Amino acid sequence: MHLAIWMTLCMLWEMNAIGVGHEVHEFPPNFHFSAATAAYQVEGAWNTSGKGENIWDRFIHTHPDWILDHQNADIAADSYHHYQDDINALVQLNVSMYRFSLSWSRILPTGDLNVINHDGVEYYNALINGLLSVKIQPMVTLYHWDLPQPLQDLGGWTNPIMADYFEQYASVAFSLFGDRVKWWITFNEPSHVSSAYADGHQFAPAVESHGIGDYLATHTILQSHTRAYELYKKQFRRKQHGQIGMALFSFWYEPLTRSPTDIAAAERGLEFELGWFANPIFGSGDYPKVMRERVDINSKAEGRVRSRLPYFSRDWIKRMKGSCDFFGLNHYTSTLATTGEDGEKPSRERDSGVVVSEDASWPTTNSNWLRVVPWGMRKMLNYIRLKYNNPPVFITENGYSDEGQLNDNGRVEFYSGYISEMLKAINVDGCNVIGYTAWSLIDNFEWNQGYTKKFGLFSVDYSNKTRPRRAKKSANFFQEMISNNRVPEEIFELLRDSVPEENKEKHPLQFHVPFRLWM
Ligand code: GBH
Numbered sequence: 001m002h003l004a005i006w007m008t009l010c011m012l013w014e015m016n017a018i019g020v021g022h023e024v025h026e027f028p029p030n031f032h033f034s035a036a037t038a039a040y041q042v043e044g045a046w047n048t049s050g051k052g053e054n055i056w057d058r059f060i061h062t063h064p065d066w067i068l069d070h071q072n073a074d075i076a077a078d079s080y081h082h083y084q085d086d087i088n089a090l091v092q093l094n095v096s097m098y099r100f101s102l103s104w105s106r107i108l109p110t111g112d113l114n115v116i117n118h119d120g121v122e123y124y125n126a127l128i129n130g131l132l133s134v135k136i137q138p139m140v141t142l143y144h145w146d147l148p149q150p151l152q153d154l155g156g157w158t159n160p161i162m163a164d165y166f167e168q169y170a171s172v173a174f175s176l177f178g179d180r181v182k183w184w185i186t187f188n189e190p191s192h193v194s195s196a197y198a199d200g201h202q203f204a205p206a207v208e209s210h211g212i213g214d215y216l217a218t219h220t221i222l223q224s225h226t227r228a229y230e231l232y233k234k235q236f237r238r239k240q241h242g243q244i245g246m247a248l249f250s251f252w253y254e255p256l257t258r259s260p261t262d263i264a265a266a267e268r269g270l271e272f273e274l275g276w277f278a279n280p281i282f283g284s285g286d287y288p289k290v291m292r293e294r295v296d297i298n299s300k301a302e303g304r305v306r307s308r309l310p311y312f313s314r315d316w317i318k319r320m321k322g323s324c325d326f327f328g329l330n331h332y333t334s335t336l337a338t339t340g341e342d343g344e345k346p347s348r349e350r351d352s353g354v355v356v357s358e359d360a361s362w363p364t365t366n367s368n369w370l371r372v373v374p375w376g377m378r379k380m381l382n383y384i385r386l387k388y389n390n391p392p393v394f395i396t397e398n399g400y401s402d403e404g405q406l407n408d409n410g411r412v413e414f415y416s417g418y419i420s421e422m423l424k425a426i427n428v429d430g431c432n433v434i435g436y437t438a439w440s441l442i443d444n445f446e447w448n449q450g451y452t453k454k455f456g457l458f459s460v461d462y463s464n465k466t467r468p469r470r471a472k473k474s475a476n477f478f479q480e481m482i483s484n485n486r487v488p489e490e491i492f493e494l495l496r497d498s499v500p501e502e503n504k505e506k507h508p509l510q511f512h513v514p515f516r517l518w519m
Pocket residue numbers: 038041188189192249330369397439446455
C-alpha cells in the first residue's frame with residue numbers, strides 16, 4: 001500500500017521531470033507506427049523475372065525435411081505480384097510506415113555488380129512509389145537473411161570479402177531508391193545470421209562451426225555495416241537526408257533469483273546477445289569486455305593459438321563506434337538466467353556461462369521460444385537507455401504467434417500488454433523510443449517452421465491462387481489505437497503490477513523502481 005503511493009509519487013514526479021505534455025497511455029508526438037515483412041518470407045517469385053538463387057532457396061530445395069511442414073517459400077504470400085494488397089492492408093491499419101526488405105538476389109542475381117536485374121529494380125520502385133502515394137514511409141532492410149548463393153559459395157559472412165560485396169550492394173540500393181527511402185536497416189537480427197554459421201541445420205546456410213563460425217560472421221557483419229554507414233554518410237546523406245540503423249534481436253534476461261551470480265548471469269546473457277553488436281556500435285566500439293575475457297580464456301584452455309573471438313584494430317573500433325543513427329530493436333520475449341555450463345563445446349552459449357529457462361507461469365504462444373512477458377519490454381528499453389546512453393530506439397519488430405485464426409484475441413492481448421509497457425518506458429521512465437513496428441503485416445513463411453506459425457495482423461488464404469489478405473481482430477485493434485493515438489485506458493493499468501502475485505516470491509526482481517533493473 002505504502003509502496004503504491006510512493007510509486008505514484010515517483011511516477012508523477014518523473015512525468016513532470018521529463019516534461020511529457022501528454023498522458024501516460026498516449027503516444028508522444030511524431031511517433032512512428034509501422035508493420036513489417038521480409039522479402040523471402042512474403043515475395044515468392046523465387047526464380048522468375050531474373051531473380052538469382054539465394055541461400056534460403058538452396059537450403060529449402062536441398063533439405064525440405066528440415067522445414068517443419070516440408071513447405072517452401074517459392075510462392076509464399078506472392079507479394080511480388082500482390083504488393084498492392086499489402087499496401088491496401090497498410091492503409092487499413094493506418095500506419096505511417098512499412099518495413100520490408102530487399103531481396104539482394106532479385107536486384108543483383110550473382111550478388112555482384114556485373115548484372116543488375118531490371119525487373120527486380122522495377123518491382124521495388126513500384127512498391128516504394130505505391131507506398132509514398134498513400135503517404136506511407138518505406139523503411140528498407142538491406143539484409144534479412146537471404147544471401148545470394150554465389151556469395152555463400154565463397155564462404156558467406158565468414159569471409160571478410162563480404163564487406164566489399166555488401167558495401168557495393170548497399171551503394172546500388174542507396175543510388176536507386178535513396179531519393180525516396182529515408183529509413184534504412186543494414187542487417188536484420190545479425191545474431192541469427194551468425195548463428196546459422198554455428199548450428200548446422202536450423203537456418204541457411206546451415207554451417208556447423210559453433211563458437212567459431214558465428215564469431216567470424218559477426219566480425220564481417222559489423223564491418224560490412226560500418227562500411228555501408230560510412231558510404232552513406234560520405235556520398236548520400238547530404239542529398240538524401242536518411243537515417244541508418246540495425247535491427248538487433250534480444251531476449252530480456254531476468255535473473256532466476258536475486259543472487260549476485262544470477263544477476264551476473266542475466267547481464268552476461270544480454271552482453272553475449274545484444275552487446276555482441278550493440279557494444280561495438282553504441283558502446284565502447286569493441287566487443288563487450290566480458291565476452292573478450294571469457295572467449296579468450298576458453299580458447300587458450302582449448303589449446304588454440306588465437307582467440308575464437310577475433311580482434312578489431314584500433315581504427316575499426318573508432319569507425320564502428322557511433323555507426324548507427326538509431327537503435328533498431330526486435331524484442332519478443334524474456335528468459336530466466338542462471339550461471340552454469342550449457343551448449344556445444346565450444347559455443348557462444350557455453351562461452352557465456354549462462355543457462356536459460358522459462359517461467360512456467362508465463363503464457364505460451366504457438367512458438368515455443370515465445371512467451372508473453374510484457375514487462376520484459378519495459379526492462380529491455382530501460383536497459384538500453386541506461387547502458388547505451390538513451391539512444392533513439394525504433395522498435396523494429398514485436399509480435400505474437402498463433403494458428404492464424406481471425407479472432408486473434410491472444411494477439412490483441414499481447415500487443416495491448418507490450419505496447420502499454422513500452423508507453424511506461426517512454427512516458428514514465430524517459431526512454432527515447434521513436435517508433436514501433438508490428439511483426440508481421442501478413443501471415444508469412446516462418447523460416448524452418450514453415451507455415452505452421454502465424455504472426456500476421458492480416459491472414460493470407462494460402463489455398464487461393466490470388467492469396468487474398470483479410471484483416472484479423474488485431475488489425476482492427478491497431479487501426480483504432482493509431483487513430484486515437486493512445487492505448488485504451490481500460491487496458492492500460494498504470495499501477496497494476498504486470499507480474500502475477502504468485503510469482504513475486506519467485507521473481508522479486510520486477511520493477512518497483514523502473515530504472516533499477518535488478519535491485
Ligand atoms: C524474427 O526472428 C525475424 O526477424 C522474422 O523474420 C521472424 O519471422 C520473426 O522474428 C518471428 O520469428 O534459438 O530459442 O531463439 C525472431 C528470432 C530466431 C526466434 C530463431 C526463434 C529460434 C529459437 N527467431 N529462434 S531460439
